[in-house]
Amino acid sequence: MCKITPLQVRYPCINNTPMLKSYTPDDLLLLIYDELDDAEKTEIHKALEADSNLNQIYQMLLQVTGSLNTLSYEPDPSTIEIILEHSQHEEHFH
Numbered sequence: 001m002c003k004i005t006p007l008q009v010r011y012p013c014i015n016n017t018p019m020l021k022s023y024t025p026d027d028l029l030l031l032i033y034d035e036l037d038d039a040e041k042t043e044i045h046k047a048l049e050a051d052s053n054l055n056q057i058y059q060m061l062l063q064v065t066g067s068l069n070t071l072s073y074e075p076d077p078s079t080i081e082i083i084l085e086h087s088q089h090e091e092h093f094h
Contacts (some may be wrong), residue, residue: 021045028058032065 023044031044032034048055 021047023054025057028061029065030077031058032061
């Protein structure tokens with residue numbers, strides 16, 4: 001039987017050695033944006049508890065995505081003016 005410590009996220013054993021799943025920032029973003037099924041969420045949360053480096057990346061991504069969600073963009077007034085002028089110009093030719 002494959003021996004594993006409580007802090008490892010368990011995957012199938014090969015030659016009696018536990019295989020550990022690696023998670024990428026993309027996986028963490030999927031978690032943040034709630035794009036994973038419950039089993040995947042549970043696995044990543046276990047990995048976050050066990051891996052302080054992974055947790056640090058996760059915390060940073062939480063901050064960045066939180067900042068992105070508060071940003072709003074408006075076009076420059078000159079851009080709107082150009083579009084309106086172009087639109088009026090096009091109306092004269094139709």
